[in-house]
Amino acid sequence: MLLVGWEVGVRLSGLPAFVLPPPSQVARTAVEVAPLLGPDVVTTLTEAGLGLLVGAVVGLLLAVLIAAFPLVADTVYPLVTLTQTVPTVVLAPLLILWAGFGLLPKVVLVALTAFFPVLVAAVTAMSAVDAEHAEMVAGLGGTRRHQFWLVQLPASVPGALGGLRVAATYAIGAAVVAEYLAGQSGLGVFVQRSRKGYEVDQILVAVALVAVLTGLLFLLVDGLARLATPWQRPSLPSRPGRTPL
Amino acid sequence: MTTSLSTESPATSDLALGVAGLTVTFPGAGRRDVPGVVALQDVGLQVRVGEFVAVVGPSGCGKSTLLRVLAGLTPTGATVTGGAVTRLVNPAGGPATAWMPQRDGLLPWRRALPNALVGARIAGMDRAVADERARALFDEFGLAGFERSWPHELSGGMRQRLALLRTCLPGRPVLLLDEPFGALDAITRRRMNAWLAGLDLAGHGRAVVLVTHDVDEALLLADRVVVLSDRPGRVVLDLPVPRDGTQDARRTLLDALDPHGGS
Ligand SMILES: Nc1ncnc2c1ncn2[C@@H]1O[C@H](COP(=O)(O)OP(=O)(O)OP(=O)(O)O)[C@@H](O)[C@H]1O
Ligand SMILES: [Mg+2]
Numbered sequence: 001m002l003l004v005g006w007e008v009g010v011r012l013s014g015l016p017a018f019v020l021p022p023p024s025q026v027a028r029t030a031v032e033v034a035p036l037l038g039p040d041v042v043t044t045l046t047e048a049g050l051g052l053l054v055g056a057v058v059g060l061l062l063a064v065l066i067a068a069f070p071l072v073a074d075t076v077y078p079l080v081t082l083t084q085t086v087p088t089v090v091l092a093p094l095l096i097l098w099a100g101f102g103l104l105p106k107v108v109l110v111a112l113t114a115f116f117p118v119l120v121a122a123v124t125a126m127s128a129v130d131a132e133h134a135e136m137v138a139g140l141g142g143t144r145r146h147q148f149w150l151v152q153l154p155a156s157v158p159g160a161l162g163g164l165r166v167a168a169t170y171a172i173g174a175a176v177v178a179e180y181l182a183g184q185s186g187l188g189v190f191v192q193r194s195r196k197g198y199e200v201d202q203i204l205v206a207v208a209l210v211a212v213l214t215g216l217l218f219l220l221v222d223g224l225a226r227l228a229t230p231w232q233r234p235s236l237p238s239r240p241g242r243t244p245l
Numbered sequence: 246m247t248t249s250l251s252t253e254s255p256a257t258s259d260l261a262l263g264v265a266g267l268t269v270t271f272p273g274a275g276r277r278d279v280p281g282v283v284a285l286q287d288v289g290l291q292v293r294v295g296e297f298v299a300v301v302g303p304s305g306c307g308k309s310t311l312l313r314v315l316a317g318l319t320p321t322g323a324t325v326t327g328g329a330v331t332r333l334v335n336p337a338g339g340p341a342t343a344w345m346p347q348r349d350g351l352l353p354w355r356r357a358l359p360n361a362l363v364g365a366r367i368a369g370m371d372r373a374v375a376d377e378r379a380r381a382l383f384d385e386f387g388l389a390g391f392e393r394s395w396p397h398e399l400s401g402g403m404r405q406r407l408a409l410l411r412t413c414l415p416g417r418p419v420l421l422l423d424e425p426f427g428a429l430d431a432i433t434r435r436r437m438n439a440w441l442a443g444l445d446l447a448g449h450g451r452a453v454v455l456v457t458h459d460v461d462e463a464l465l466l467a468d469r470v471v472v473l474s475d476r477p478g479r480v481v482l483d484l485p486v487p488r489d490g491t492q493d494a495r496r497t498l499l500d501a502l503d504p505h506g507g508s
Contacts, residue, residue, distance in 0.1 A: 131321060132346065132348055132350050133350060133352060135313075135318060135346060135350065136344075136346055136350030136363075137363070137367065138317075138318055139313075139316045139318055139342075139343070139344030139345075139346065139350075139421075140343055140344065140363065140364045140367045140368075140411075140412070140415070141339050141340040141342075141343070141367055141368065141415075141417070142367045146366075146367050150352065150363060150366075150367075151352070154352070154354045154355075155354075157354070229354070230395075231353050231354045231355075231395045231396075231397070
């Protein structure tokens with residue numbers, strides 16, 4: 001419906017193709033450039049995947065530190081929040097200055113966006129540990145160390161994975177922005193090149209591709225999260241059924 | 246070598262653990278002018294080595310609270326006064342007590358067998374020994390075949406038996422059991438009762454405190470039955486169970502539990 005409206009709208013209004021091409025032309029362009037996009041897609045996916053991984057590990061480690069040493073929380077939390085207030089556009093050139101034009105600054109940038117939701121979700125889950133479980137461990141003579149390994153850490157896993165799902169939706173976008181600002185390969189570079197040539201149809205192809213890749217990455221992370229938490233019931237609650245008369 | 250053997254079997258009159266003048270108050274619902282709930286008032290309880298003590302009382306009278314204090318736990322947000330807990334039994338190192346909560350406290354992210362091993366792991370038991378003992382107890386408790394089930398796949402009664410297994414496995418001298426058989430059918434309950442009765446408490450220098458609602462269960466298992474009054478909980482009866490003919494003891498207990506009842 002949307003696509004048909006767009007097609008008809010563009011044709012009737014007579015907008016030039018360098019402002020807004022009709023979807024039929026975008027589709028044609030997509031087929032044309034598809035074989036050339038392979039390396040760019042690989043670059044972007046590598047950056048997003050590695051960044052997500054690094055971000056998840058760093059986020060979980062920081063969450064563990066914060067849970068284990070409440071004093072750390074007071075110093076680390078403001079710092080962490082600060083990293084989230086600096087816009088990517090400012091951060092990217094700095095990272096490139098320090099880490100060069102290669103893969104590293106992009107991975108760092110994705111990790112910087114990805115670790116925050118993981119951290120917040122894991123810390124929340126750890127502080128909301130079921131008193132029932134903590135008491136059980138204490139009643140069997142468990143120390144704080146036992147509490148941490150037996151209860152706090154495993155209890156934080158579903159929360160952290162929830163944060164990772166959120167992070168997965170940002171990862172591709174963050175990688176593309178980083179490439180756009182300074183890169184040699186990747187979807188962001190492709191967009192940059194297309195913009196210089198006023199090839200709006202190519203930009204739209206890239207936009208659609210980012211959406212599709214983000215969706216796929218989300219599904220992948222979601223699937224892995226399910227595998228990692230086999231004890232969680234399927235979220236469908238049993239409903240009071242209506243018995244036929 | 247031989248001298249250490251002389252301390253093996255302690256005299257049965259030794260105190261295992263006890264409280265004296267225990268008062269526990271829970272704050273009223275977050276406001277200062279709302280009076281708190283006095284769960285226990287001036288409660289004294291002594292448990293000797295080798296003794297099986299049952300605690301009965303109406304719902305909400307503070308039985309679980311008493312058991313928590315005996316386990317060395319502070320009930321969340323409560324003010325505890327005069328609860329001098331003495332624990333004399335302490336052989337293999339570590340705390341002497343193992344506490345089983347009224348709600349089973351099973352960890353949802355561990356399968357049944359790893360859940361059963363939580364207590365053993367805390368006690369630092371050898372992994373292989375604990376594993377073998379756990380499997381034997383799974384058989385005895387009628388849980389065989391469910392070692393790999395998640396807690397949410399078990400019935401309420403199975404969860405309770407698993408929680409009991411977890412509590413008994415490390416072999417701590419004092420077991421503190423909070424209504425361990427509340428969700429069991431009559432037959433399974435008899436089997437579990439028989440298992441508890443078969444523990445040679447005196448021979449191993451151990452003790453059990455069992456909270457229950459079932460007067461007959463208390464009479465069957467315990468050497469002594471302690472009756473708590475309605476809130477605030479006080480000890481209204483501390484009755485040694487006669488070895489032969491519990492009919493009189495049963496009547497005395499029911500009278501103490503329901504002082505305003507008919508008859
Ligand atoms: N964490 C808590 N916060 C506030 N009040 C509490 C708390 N735990 C227990 N109480 C109160 O203390 C009283 C005694 O509770 P407790 O759980 O010890 O009763 P119980 O004898 O074990 O009851 P039941 O037989 O139903 O298990 C109750 O009135 C309850 O309202
Ligand atoms: Mg209770």
